Amino acid sequence: MKEWFHILELLVSVVNHAPVIMFGIDMCGKFTLFRGKGLENLELSPDELVGASIFDYYSGHLDMCNLVARSMHGEFVRGDFFVQDTFYEAILSPSYCNDGSQTGVSGVLVNITERKQFEQTLMTMSSKLELLNREKNDFMGIVAHDLKNPLTGIRGSAELLLRDAQLKSPERALVGQVVDSCNRMFELIGNLLDTNAIEQGRMSLKPSEFNISLLAHYVVEVYTHRANEKNITLSFTSESETVMAFANENATMQALDNLISNAIKYSPHGKTIHIRVRCTQKPRLYGKTLSEWFTLPPIDLDEALKNPFTPCIRIEVEDEGPGLSDEDKKALFTKFAKLSARPTGNETSTGLGLSIVKKLVEGMEGRVWCESQYGSGAIFIVELPLVQQEEVSYAMNGSVVY
Numbered sequence: 001m002k003e004w005f006h007i008l009e010l011l012v013s014v015v016n017h018a019p020v021i022m023f024g025i026d027m028c029g030k031f032t033l034f035r036g037k038g039l040e041n042l043e044l045s046p047d048e049l050v051g052a053s054i055f056d057y058y059s060g061h062l063d064m065c066n067l068v069a070r071s072m073h074g075e076f077v078r079g080d081f082f083v084q085d086t087f088y089e090a091i092l093s094p095s096y097c098n099d100g101s102q103t104g105v106s107g108v109l110v111n112i113t114e115r116k117q118f119e120q121t122l123m124t125m126s127s128k129l130e131l132l133n134r135e136k137n138d139f140m141g142i143v144a145h146d147l148k149n150p151l152t153g154i155r156g157s158a159e160l161l162l163r164d165a166q167l168k169s170p171e172r173a174l175v176g177q178v179v180d181s182c183n184r185m186f187e188l189i190g191n192l193l194d195t196n197a198i199e200q201g202r203m204s205l206k207p208s209e210f211n212i213s214l215l216a217h218y219v220v221e222v223y224t225h226r227a228n229e230k231n232i233t234l235s236f237t238s239e240s241e242t243v244m245a246f247a248n249e250n251a252t253m254q255a256l257d258n259l260i261s262n263a264i265k266y267s268p269h270g271k272t273i274h275i276r277v278r279c280t281q282k283p284r285l286y287g288k289t290l291s292e293w294f295t296l297p298p299i300d301l302d303e304a305l306k307n308p309f310t311p312c313i314r315i316e317v318e319d320e321g322p323g324l325s326d327e328d329k330k331a332l333f334t335k336f337a338k339l340s341a342r343p344t345g346n347e348t349s350t351g352l353g354l355s356i357v358k359k360l361v362e363g364m365e366g367r368v369w370c371e372s373q374y375g376s377g378a379i380f381i382v383e384l385p386l387v388q389q390e391e392v393s394y395a396m397n398g399s400v401v402y
Helices: 002-017 062-072 113-162 169-199 210-224 224-229 249-266 297-308 326-331 353-363
Strands: 020-026 031-035 075-085 086-096 100-113 208-211 233-240 244-247 271-285 309-319 367-372 379-386 398-401
Touching: 020 224, 062 086, 062 100, 086 113, 086 208, 086 309, 113 169, 169 249, 169 353, 208 210, 208 249, 210 244, 210 249, 210 271, 210 309, 224 233, 224 249, 244 249, 244 379, 244 398, 249 271, 249 309, 249 353, 353 367
Parallel strands: 233 271
Antiparallel strands: 020 031, 020 100, 075 086, 086 100, 208 244, 233 398, 271 309, 309 379, 367 379
8 A cells, every 4th residue: 555655646746747737538528637737838727627528628629639539439549739839749548447337538648849849840950951962962963974074085085095006105104094084083973973863762773583693793704804903813603503683683783893893902912802692591570670570461470480581692702802990890881981991903992882882782672791800801792682483403503713
């Protein structure tokens, strides 16, 4: 009994000092209780409304009356409404007697005006930021497009000069530097345009079935010449000549292009880069929060709990570079990231490549991450949905070295 009195004292203290209102309503809609410090905002005294009908007194507030009506039919409800320049959150619960019959409704009103004002301020600021971000993206898109035309002319003219057999060595080296600079600018412009397209939702990532083993093999072949310039060996391994992915082929090629290009860029001369394609499994509910678990349709959740893993394709790009520090790992997939590692052949980095890879892969319901110890190289891993075909065998099929 003493404990109950203590709980009652605490409850009375909350009602008398917190900006809340406690109320009770019988099954006729009449107030049986109306107390709390929050009454000051309504300019009402305690129990002033006892005996009055809420449907008469607050007839102009249909949202509040609807909440009460629903609770009188056995629902636990909550909702916001506005009265006398004040926002309230109402929490209502049916009240029952010992025989289980409903006797009315018990409720609490909480003053949430400050919270609503803060939310409105956030919404206003968010709208302004979205507008500024759109303007920034539009500006960068215009600048990038406008830069491409003169750069195309400069590079074309420089390449014509390089074809002149009479061009002397010092001048040829300078013209070659112009071509290299133009190529670096084109890479930066391409990354900026890709970033804008992804952020504005203009890049289609519609999935289809394609042979990712063949695609990865093609990208490796494309980079063989650049790797040879640094005496780097590209080793390609696939479990099968036919590994069917269900993703966007162009986006997958762009992601692999970035990862293999980076591996060559940061690998010392004379090293080996391993590119592997294989089938594996990933957690079926990867990336979902606990609340999202419970919003899944029962049949999907039941299937996920019975079979917690789902088949997928894993692509690994492993280099023998300097590896990544803990600080590098934190910034790895962010835009314009500047890492401690530096390109080993005077290449340049825009800091956008890995952020683009992350957006592309996650946009295809995949995931990407890096495993690395500082001083021991790095493995970049991409997982994408697998097309399951009974007739496809995934036995090891050897490797190809370039």
